[in-house]
Amino acid sequence: MAPRARALSPAFHQASLPYQLEDSWQRSSSYGLTREDDAQPWVASSMLKDARAENGWINQLVAPMLARLRPELSSHPSIMVMSDASGLVLETYGNRDFLHKAQRYALAPGNLWGEPARGTNAIGTALALQRHCEVAGGEHFLSRNAGLFCSAAPIFRPDGRIAGVLDLSTPAQAPRHDAAALIRRAVCQIEHAWASSALGADRWLLSLHHDPQVLGSAQELVLIFEDNTLLGANKLAMDEFSLTANQFGALDIHTLFPGINLRAGETALKSSNRRHYYARQTLPARRFSARSIAHQQDxxxxxxxxxxxxxxxxxxxxxxxxxxxxxxxxxxxxxxxxxxxxxxxxxxxxxxxxxxxxxxxxxxxxxxxxxxxxxxxxxxxxxxxxxxxxxxxxxxxxxxxxxxxxxxxxxxxxxxxxxxxxxxxxxxxxxxxxxxxxxxxxxxxxxxxxxxxxxxxxxxxIPPLREWLHVEGFIHKLWQELGAPNRGLTLCDEVVTTLARRPWPGNVRQLLSQLRVLMALAEDGDRITLADLPGEILPAQFAEPARHADEQQAIAEAQGNMSLAAKKLGISRSTLYRRLEKNKLMHS
Ligand SMILES: Nc1ncnc2c1ncn2[C@@H]1O[C@H](COP(=O)(O)OP(=O)(O)OP(=O)(O)O)[C@@H](O)[C@H]1O
Structure with a gap:
């Protein structure tokens, strides 16, 4: 037996996994998951709203492309799922009946499908592998997902970072045999549109291919330049020239194409890897392109x-x-x-x-x-x-x-x-x-x-936090980085707004400490409300006892049943007791 196979438990063998998924199963176990786990981690609607706002590219680039695919999608029981770079599902599109069924698998906006949350699955594993991945039926680590067939690929931004994952899911008993091709084609179109949209007042594009017929299609290689410096590329070009994100901003066009003379309008190029290409240059737009995604960066x-x-x-x-x-x-x-x-x-x-x-x-x-x-x-x-x-x-x-x-x-x-x-x-x-x-x-x-x-x-x-325009989004980012979603912890909108409006003389360090305190005091699954904030942070209008009115009202509505009251508030029973205790202390 190969040493690698010996390391796997019998349960892994039963699934007779493709090689790339064996590692993913190992990782799933190491996250503390078991095949029988039934938890379906998700984020609060406010966090979903923020994540959608931060991923405006989906509306601009993905939605139009999927609208074109609608006839192909609606004829089969299949859906497209779009997640962000952490595996948080932001949108789903496609066949209505299957969309409804997919909700049973929690393939719906707001759900977390990263590997740490759900073990081996196409979205999470494509993120872990940074490439296309297919997971069929029992190859899913969690038994509850064995009814699904999923094919997914990451979408790369022109700066080389992963922006999200596009997934096609069908029932396991009716997989789409063209799923991988469909996903690859869609991702390629999105990445091409994204790179092309980087054309701006000071950026120009070089499109290339061995076959002149391919120029102008989504299969062409696109390189983005400012003057002679390479700023980005679509994924096809990154693969072709073995480019990494770290090279963007540092690589000169003459290193890639020795002897290139663009002034002469060259259309046939030889690269440093000695390959020949047909090329087309798109020069800077004369006016600022409001639609340019590159210019939307803050x-x-x-x-x-x-x-x-x-x-x-x-x-x-x-x-x-x-x-x-x-x-x-x-x-x-x-x-x-x-x-x-x-x-x-x-x-x-x-x-x-x-x-x-x-x-x-x-x-x-x-x-x-x-x-x-x-x-x-x-x-x-x-x-x-x-x-x-x-x-x-x-x-x-x-x-x-x-x-x-x-x-x-x-x-x-x-x-x-x-x-x-x-x-x-x-x-x-x-x-x-x-x-x-x-x-x-x-x-x-x-x-x-x-x-x-x-x-x-x-x-x-670096401006102080009080001068930042988007502190709310930054608070969500820190909250995620601190691992709050893994514990099912969410911040309610009022808390985020209150924190964002603080002057924070200690800036990010002080804000981080405050978030760490909130996390340490919360029970798993809690929704942090204003009542959890220390008095000095609360806005004046929430001075006690009004800030505990929510708790009192929930207890009254639940007729004193503390478990029910806690459930209504979206917090654990112990958190409810802790809040009441805090209130009592403040009034004693
Ligand atoms: N953009 C950010 N994302 C996540 N964490 C951040 C960010 N900026 C700062 N931090 C965190 O905030 C804390 C303070 O940051 P850092 O030490 O870099 O600040 P500084 O300006 O160098 O402070 P000082 O002037 O006191 O040395 C650190 O824990 C750091 O990891």
């Missing part, structure tokens, strides 16, 4: 993309913003997405280190360089960051004397460890962060002007 996202390009180009980035607004978080994200990700992300807090240690921390020292030094010497943060990113937090607090040495290192890209005679070459991208006004520090004479220009070749300010 200002923050656009700033982030700029910052990524800056970091990829090795230009020093300085991030400013109030405490807790996410400066280090952004720096780490940029590292993960940048061409420097193979190297280390080395963070040093210039305010937290004693002045006499910063120099040895940054530049290292040789053995015996000073009393108390490690006998082995120390390589120093600059060299640890070689090939990666050096993140200097609170740069505004760096002592003046050290600023001079840092400036030299940044100019010469060479480090001299303490006590050493020779220098060592280093190559890293520099990101600095500060909550201070560096210009004011320069005026006060406590920060070197030449260093400011060197570390702030590009400046990005």
């Amino acid at each position: 200002e923050n996202a656009r700033e982030k993309e700029k910052a990524l390009r800056i970091v990829n180009a090795g230009i020093a980035l300085c991030i400013t913003g109030e405490t807790g607004c996410g400066k280090e978080h952004l720096a780490r994200e940029l590292h993960q997405r940048s061409q420097w990700r193979a190297g280390n992300f080395v963070a040093i807090n210039c305010a937290a280190l004693p002045e006499h240690l910063i120099e040895s921390e940054l530049f290292g020292y040789v053995a015996g360089a000073f009393t108390g030094a490690s006998p082995k010497g120390y390589i120093g943060k600059c060299r640890e960051a070689d090939g990666g990113i050096l993140f200097l937090d609170e740069i505004g607090d760096m002592p003046l004397a050290l600023q001079t040495r840092l400036l030299r290192v940044l100019q010469e890209k060479k480090v001299t460890p303490l006590g050493a005679n020779s220098t060592v070459e280093v190559n890293f991208a520099l990101i600095c962060a500060t909550h201070q006004d560096l210009g004011a520090r320069v005026n006060a004479g406590t920060f070197r002007e030449d260093l400011l220009y060197r570390i702030q070749e590009f400046h990005l300010r």
